[in-house]
Amino acid sequence: MPPNGTSCASEMEHLFRRSRVLKTLLSLSLVLATFLMIQKFKVVDFRMKEVRMDMKNSLRGTLQWKTKDNVARNIAAPVRESAPATWNISAINCTADSVVLSQSWFQNLDPRFHRFVLHRHCRYFPMIMNHPEKCAGDVDLLIVVKSVIEQHDRRQAVRLTWGKEHTINGKRIKTLFLLGTPAPEKDARNLQKLIEYEDRIYGDILQWNFMDTFFNLTLKEINFLRWFNIYCKNVRFIFKGDDDVFVNPTNLVDLIDFRIKEDMVQNLFAGDTISKAVPIRNQKSKYFIPKELYDKPYPPYAGGGGFVMSSHLARRLFTVSEKMALFPIDDVFLGMCLQELKVAPEKHPGFKTFGIVKHKASLMNSEPCFYRHLIVVHKMSPEELMRMWDTVHDEKLTCTRKSVDLTLEVE
Numbered sequence: 001m002p003p004n005g006t007s008c009a010s011e012m013e014h015l016f017r018r019s020r021v022l023k024t025l026l027s028l029s030l031v032l033a034t035f036l037m038i039q040k041f042k043v044v045d046f047r048m049k050e051v052r053m054d055m056k057n058s059l060r061g062t063l064q065w066k067t068k069d070n071v072a073r074n075i076a077a078p079v080r081e082s083a084p085a086t087w088n089i090s091a092i093n094c095t096a097d098s099v100v101l102s103q104s105w106f107q108n109l110d111p112r113f114h115r116f117v118l119h120r121h122c123r124y125f126p127m128i129m130n131h132p133e134k135c136a137g138d139v140d141l142l143i144v145v146k147s148v149i150e151q152h153d154r155r156q157a158v159r160l161t162w163g164k165e166h167t168i169n170g171k172r173i174k175t176l177f178l179l180g181t182p183a184p185e186k187d188a189r190n191l192q193k194l195i196e197y198e199d200r201i202y203g204d205i206l207q208w209n210f211m212d213t214f215f216n217l218t219l220k221e222i223n224f225l226r227w228f229n230i231y232c233k234n235v236r237f238i239f240k241g242d243d244d245v246f247v248n249p250t251n252l253v254d255l256i257d258f259r260i261k262e263d264m265v266q267n268l269f270a271g272d273t274i275s276k277a278v279p280i281r282n283q284k285s286k287y288f289i290p291k292e293l294y295d296k297p298y299p300p301y302a303g304g305g306g307f308v309m310s311s312h313l314a315r316r317l318f319t320v321s322e323k324m325a326l327f328p329i330d331d332v333f334l335g336m337c338l339q340e341l342k343v344a345p346e347k348h349p350g351f352k353t354f355g356i357v358k359h360k361a362s363l364m365n366s367e368p369c370f371y372r373h374l375i376v377v378h379k380m381s382p383e384e385l386m387r388m389w390d391t392v393h394d395e396k397l398t399c400t401r402k403s404v405d406l407t408l409e410v411e
């Protein structure tokens with residue numbers, strides 16, 4: 001302890017002030033870095049136009065598709081007529097569930113799950129950023145990407161590659177990012193300013209006022225389903241995925257075209273589907289689920305990395321989700337809703353979101369021809385995504401055969 005009290009106090013004050021200055025400086029440089037990054041990507045965006053021209057050249061079969069399209073559009077009538085016309089949630093009313101506190105199963109539950117269970121009944125949150133205009137007019141494919149504020153470089157890479165809003169094979173594609181709010185221990189105020197700046201430039205962020213945590217991903221799911229049900233009457237298909245995967249939108253559109261042709265649209269839900277999975281009881285796992293919370297095998301579900309569904313099914317999923325208890329793993333929760341609807345999620349060979357990343361030497365990590373023939377491929381960094389995108393769309397790349405037959409159904 002220093003001998004002199006007053007000098008200690010002034011020293012403290014000095015230190016405190018200094019750290020405040022430091023903090024402000026740090027925040028400012030963060031803002032600047034983001035600004036520079038966005039500028040840099042704008043330059044890259046220009047270069048990417050050439051790539052897109054290449055994709056447009058592959059336009060084919062549009063007319064034939066149109067007639068079938070109208071038939072499918074009539075089938076996909078909205079399920080719910082009584083939905084509100086706007087997002088009418090303006091206050092958070094999320095008091096902890098006091099009833100559950102006294103129950104013994106709750107007391108035995110791993111404390112990591114306490115917060116989840118106490119707030120399990122809180123479903124819909126106010127929106128901080130909304131874009132109802134995204135779904136105005138006819139949209140064939142709405143791409144929605146789960147993201148968090150800090151990952152703006154991933155969002156930027158998605159905007160420049162598979163999330164680019166354009167028309168493929170006559171299909172109009174729109175893209176949105178789904179976000180919550182940063183945890184308070186992060187530099188929340190400045191992060192919020194950054195995301196608002198980003199949204200002013202791109203106008204593609206939906207943000208809800210709940211904390212962006214792993215266990216809150218199911219909130220993202222149900223708030224999006226409700227949002228979709230309100231605003232997107234004329235959207236036909238949804239692709240929902242992570243911000244760190246590779247997607248081949250041309251093949252995705254091919255898959256959709258094929259399903260329309262075969263009249264297999266109504267309950268379309270396809271992805272990297274897992275059947276007969278069981279809850280992970282290893283407490284060290286990110287996906288650990290205690291027995292007290294769930295004690296059965298999981299229903300079949302599609303990995304959250306990326307899946308496609310029809311708007312008709314999305315509306316039915318919204319309706320059924322309202323009566324299901326929330327589950328902390330979002331893709332399993334959707335599996336539970338599908339099971340309730342008696343719809344089996346389809347396992348499609350074009351979706352490869354699991355189990356490749358560990359083998360760095362695997363062809364899957366480097367061979368562009370795989371990427372050319374698949375629909376969704378596992379995690380990669382923004383730089384890898386941009387590089388692979390360029391390679392896959394390079395006219396000089398020749399692939400000898402289709403490694404995956406996309407019109408083939410497996411199950």
Ligand SMILES: *[C@@H]1O[C@H](CO)[C@@H](O)[C@H](O)[C@H]1NC(C)=O
Pocket residue numbers: 082083084085088089090
């Ligand atoms: C929002 O609107 C729906 C349908 O009109 C209504 O049932 C619901 O109670 C409203 N919610 C709020 C929070 O006002």
Ligand SMILES: *[C@@H]1O[C@H](CO)[C@@H](O)[C@H](O)[C@H]1NC(C)=O
Pocket residue numbers: 093094095
């Ligand atoms: C919030 O929810 C609680 C319990 O669900 C209810 O008693 C209370 O009236 C609600 N408050 C508001 C402002 O809606």
Ligand SMILES: *[C@@H]1O[C@H](CO)[C@@H](O)[C@H](O)[C@H]1NC(C)=O
Pocket residue numbers: 115116119209210211212213214215216
């Ligand atoms: C989810 O978000 C709400 C609202 O921000 C927060 O109160 C809650 O603690 C979060 N839940 C979990 C499990 O992180």
